[in-house]
Amino acid sequence: MSYRPRIPLATLLSDAVEGQAVTVSGWVRNKRVSKNVGFLEINDGSQLAGLQLVFPADGIGPAAAEGVDKGASVRATGTLVPSKGKGQAFELRTETIEVIGACPEDYPLQTKRHSMEFLREKAHLRPRTRTFSAVFRVRNALAMAIHEFFQARGFLWVHTPIIAASDCEGAGELFRITDLEGKDFFGAESFLTVSGQLNVETYASAYTDVYTFGPTFRAEKSNTPRHASEFWMVEPEIAFADLDDLLALAEDFVREVANSVHSRCAEDMAFFDQWVDKGVLGRVSETVNKPFARMTYTEAMKILETSGRKFEYRVGWGQDLQTEHERFLAEEYIKGPVFVTDYPKDKKAFYMRLSDDERTVAATDLLVPRLGEIIGGSQREERLDVLESELDRRGMDRAPYWWYSELRRYGTTPHAGFGLGFERMLMYLTGITNIRDVIPFPRAPGQADF
Ligand code: 4AD
Ligand code: MG
Numbered sequence: 001m002s003y004r005p006r007i008p009l010a011t012l013l014s015d016a017v018e019g020q021a022v023t024v025s026g027w028v029r030n031k032r033v034s035k036n037v038g039f040l041e042i043n044d045g046s047q048l049a050g051l052q053l054v055f056p057a058d059g060i061g062p063a064a065a066e067g068v069d070k071g072a073s074v075r076a077t078g079t080l081v082p083s084k085g086k087g088q089a090f091e092l093r094t095e096t097i098e099v100i101g102a103c104p105e106d107y108p109l110q111t112k113r114h115s116m117e118f119l120r121e122k123a124h125l126r127p128r129t130r131t132f133s134a135v136f137r138v139r140n141a142l143a144m145a146i147h148e149f150f151q152a153r154g155f156l157w158v159h160t161p162i163i164a165a166s167d168c169e170g171a172g173e174l175f176r177i178t179d180l181e182g183k184d185f186f187g188a189e190s191f192l193t194v195s196g197q198l199n200v201e202t203y204a205s206a207y208t209d210v211y212t213f214g215p216t217f218r219a220e221k222s223n224t225p226r227h228a229s230e231f232w233m234v235e236p237e238i239a240f241a242d243l244d245d246l247l248a249l250a251e252d253f254v255r256e257v258a259n260s261v262h263s264r265c266a267e268d269m270a271f272f273d274q275w276v277d278k279g280v281l282g283r284v285s286e287t288v289n290k291p292f293a294r295m296t297y298t299e300a301m302k303i304l305e306t307s308g309r310k311f312e313y314r315v316g317w318g319q320d321l322q323t324e325h326e327r328f329l330a331e332e333y334i335k336g337p338v339f340v341t342d343y344p345k346d347k348k349a350f351y352m353r354l355s356d357d358e359r360t361v362a363a364t365d366l367l368v369p370r371l372g373e374i375i376g377g378s379q380r381e382e383r384l385d386v387l388e389s390e391l392d393r394r395g396m397d398r399a400p401y402w403w404y405s406e407l408r409r410y411g412t413t414p415h416a417g418f419g420l421g422f423e424r425m426l427m428y429l430t431g432i433t434n435i436r437d438v439i440p441f442p443r444a445p446g447q448a449d450f
Contacts, residue, residue, distance in 0.1 A: 197419065292336070
């Protein structure tokens with residue numbers, strides 16, 4: 001026997017006809033009962049809008065709704081009739097209602113509005129609210145849009161390991177893996193991966209166009225609204241390609257996945273636009289569909305130095321681009337996404353390709369308004385001798401990178417790749433300002449319950 005599910009509300013209501021007899025299931029989101037009529041709004045997560053169950057006096061009667069509490073799971077039967085309420089074509093003239101799971105008065109989502117902070121403590125119940133229901137549908141749609149973008153272009157999805165032997169970024173933000181006695185489990189140091197890049201590069205050296213998409217981990221102490229200890233990263237890697245090819249790919253990618261989410265999640269996006277971040281839909285849509293601005297790090301520093309703006313952190317060649325600088329560039333100077341390229345080599349990771357000036361590397365960050373960096377990437381150092389002298393210059397041990405170096409010995413190619421912070425992209429699209437609110441069960445310093 002094949003799977004015969006309940007019909008989700010979204011499916012049911014998309015081709016509903018007046019007078020149709022239906023059975024629906026869901027959780028009660030709102031309840032309103034008067035002398036003459038009762039209403040229960042139920043939702044099953046398949047779409048933002050719920051279905052209004054009506055309990056008319058000349059039918060089942062309001063008393064049948066009276067006994068059902070907010071938060072309860074129910075199954076109801078009845079007939080679809082045109083709705084008098086706005087925002088919905090049909091409502092259900094209820095004939096039977098069955099409480100599957102009752103919900104007592106201490107249900108935490110009793111009132112209509114809750115703060116995001118309160119709901120963060122209720123990570124098991126928050127997907128039943130409108131905001132979070134919308135967030136996680138958009139998260140699903142964005143993941144699908146990402147796969148479709150790459151699959152349509154023949155990229156191979158590679159499942160890079162979560163347990164890693166080395167620190168790809170060299171930033172020392174690793175979670176170390178031990179057994180319960182605190183001993184290295186694998187007989188040598190191993191870590192939760194900070195990025196799938198080094199492994200995925202090996203597959204680009206065989207399949208040409210590849211990507212990895214999965215969880216990554218950083219033991220960053222920085223407790224900011226944009227950093228999580230566990231987050232997802234999308235990392236394409238392309239062979240026979242340089243930094244310009246990479247910028248073109250990244251721009252197409254951001255544009256296409258944004259447009260795809262906008263069209264797939266129109267109802268949810270309209271909700272964010274109205275209730276979470278006024279105008280976010282139009283702002284993102286307009287700016288991602290224009291060509292992205294580009295500037296070098298050197299130009300970016302000049303702009304900051306002559307901006308007349310007081311920044312908390314120093315600006316000048318050789319300084320870090322801090323979030324406040326990144327936001328100024330994207331939000332106020334360009335007013336849209338901007339690629340910054342050609343960073344000082346000492347500000348970036350060992351694997352980035354050294355440029356002819358020998359001071360900068362062929363790196364790029366994509367900065368967007370309100371967030372700053374959402375993508376980090378580069379052309380990779382494909383010349384074995386240059387790679388090895390860079391490892392030496394940094395005082396890094398060559399040994400763990402023996403396989404990475406062999407890719408440069410055996411049929412090397414110019415190649416490039418980037419990493420998009422999946423949650424940062426979600427924040428950009430929805431206007432949600434804290435990364436903890438776009439992750440089902442967020443992990444951040446001091447937060448790993450549930
Ligand atoms: O810039 P990052 O560190 O780049 C890399 O890891 C490269 N290996 C990627 C590559 O070239 N394949 O990280 C990439 C992106 C950042 O731009 C940011 O959006 C996101 O990952 N990111 C985080 N997101 C949430 N929480 C954190 N702690 C993050 N750290 C980085
Ligand atoms: Mg970065």
